[in-house]
Amino acid sequence: MKKSIQHQPVMVNEVLFYLIGNDPGVYVDATVGLGGHTKEILSSLTSESRVLGIDLDRAALETAKHNLREYGERVTLVEGNFVDTPKILSRFGIARVDGVLLDLGLSSFQLASDRGFSYRSSSRLDMRFGKGARYSAYDVVNRFGEKMLSDIFYRFGEERFSRQIAKKIVARRKRSSIETSDELAKIVASSIPGRGAVKSLSRVFQALRIFVNDELGNLATALSVLPDLLNPNGRICVISYHSLEDRIVKRRFKELVSSGGFLALTEKPVSPGISEVQENRHSRSAKLRCILRKV
Ligand SMILES: C[S@@+](CC[C@H](N)C(=O)[O-])C[C@H]1O[C@@H](n2cnc3c(N)ncnc32)[C@H](O)[C@@H]1O
Structure with a gap:
């Protein structure tokens, strides 16, 4: 093995x-x-x-x-x-x-897997622990409305820039879908004023994971x-x-x-x-x- x-x-x-x-x-x-x-x-x-x-x-x-x-x-x-x-x-x-x-x-x-759990990796956004989850992180990030995204980041990540992040995601995906964890990480980082991006990145990724896996x-x-x-x-x-x-x-x-x-x-x-x-x-x-x- x-x-x-x-x-x-x-x-x-x-x-x-x-x-x-x-x-x-x-x-x-x-x-x-x-x-x-x-x-x-x-x-x-x-x-x-x-x-x-x-x-x-x-x-x-x-x-x-x-x-x-x-x-x-x-x-x-x-x-x-x-x-x-x-x-x-x-x-x-x-x-x-x-x-x-x-x-x-x-x-x-799981964090080191290719399922997009880590904002430090470059893998397809998935984040499902296993079978049975209704949505993958890809579905959430590319299909959910701005308000819903913002609520997920706020509720499950206690992220104070949740609205700005959701807005940027929705603007960016109009051009092309957000496929990978590092693409999402860049969008999140660019939504945060000043130097607090690392904490926001872990909160946003955590929030998505918690939501995806209920x-x-x-x-x-x-x-x-x-x-x-x-x-x-x-x-x-x-x-x-x-x-x-x-x-x-x-x-x-x-x-x-x-x-x-x-x-x-x-x-x-x-x-x-x-x-x-x-x-x-x-x-x-x-x-x-x-x-x-x-x-
Ligand atoms: C922190 S890890 C556990 C590590 C384990 N105690 C060890 O020593 O290797 C959490 C595990 O819970 C699993 N998990 C999360 N939600 C679950 C659920 N609803 N039912 C079954 N397993 C779940 C995850 O897939 C993950 O493998």
């Missing part, structure tokens, strides 16, 4: 500390990516414990399969959306699980179905990288705790330590929240 870009899993010790309770047990890594967290989870559990890994990204799953080959039947990988976790589990005859991990956002593998909608749906799948002492851990995601997690966990059946394991979100942030810049905005099912 050719060597591909890997992804360094975030807050591994913290995830293991909060996620693992029952052993033997069945765990779901609902965003398995390249299998970084799954590998650590499997290594810290006894040999009867299993992990079911889900991801939308078929290419990532291929790499995960290779990375996790030493665990044999203890790991099962499934291409799918984590909102469908109940259905996926029932296909394997599993009714209840002991822990679910959601490590949101995108992996370094990341906030999927998170809210997942958090409505996953708690019912837990055994007593089962846990849900979520690592988020965006304030809008963290808000959804915080509110839903609060609701579950108020219902009486759940306990917050993290009163405040847990962040990576300084040395992890220095070693892995991708971790810098990570926030981990976990809850436990009492009965």
Whole structure:
């Protein structure tokens, strides 16, 4: 197998500390990516414990399969959306699980892919994690109206130059369609007065990705179905990288705790330590929240 870009899993010790309770047990890594967290989870559990890994990204799953080959039947990988976790589990005859991990956002593998996630790359604007997304980033950038574009950049990227950027995009695409990530990056950069372009670039690209993959909608749906799948002492851990995601997690966990059946394991979100942030810049905005099912 050719060597591909890997992804360094975030807050591994913290995830293991909060996620693992029952052993033997069945765990779901609902965003398995390249299998970084799954590998650590499997290594810290006894040999009867299993992990079911889900991801939308078929290419990532291929790499995960290779990375996790030493665990044999203890790991099962499934291409799918984590909102469908109940259905996926029932296909394997599993009714209840002991822990679910959601490590949101995108992996370094995807950022380095040719799907247009990075404003530093020159690849076709796509940004879909996998099958099922209604629009690609190309469709959004070339077909959506100015107001809609501006709303996407403002809502999902909190970009204050959203209107100027949307206006420039619409003016530019009248001449020819915007095909690649670097073409879009140039348009965004030229819309920003002064020197703030880098931050705007990452916010605009992030906003498009969040919209294309309906990341906030999927998170809210997942958090409505996953708690019912837990055994007593089962846990849900979520690592988020965006304030809008963290808000959804915080509110839903609060609701579950108020219902009486759940306990917050993290009163405040847990962040990576300084040395992890220095070693892995991708971790810098990570926030981990976990809850436990009492009965
Ligand atoms: C930050 S990466 C996970 C990295 C992983 N923890 C590791 O250590 O390799 C996030 C992953 O979530 C996947 N993903 C995002 N939304 C998803 C969804 N709704 N269902 C399933 N997978 C999803 C992405 O394709 C990506 O591979």
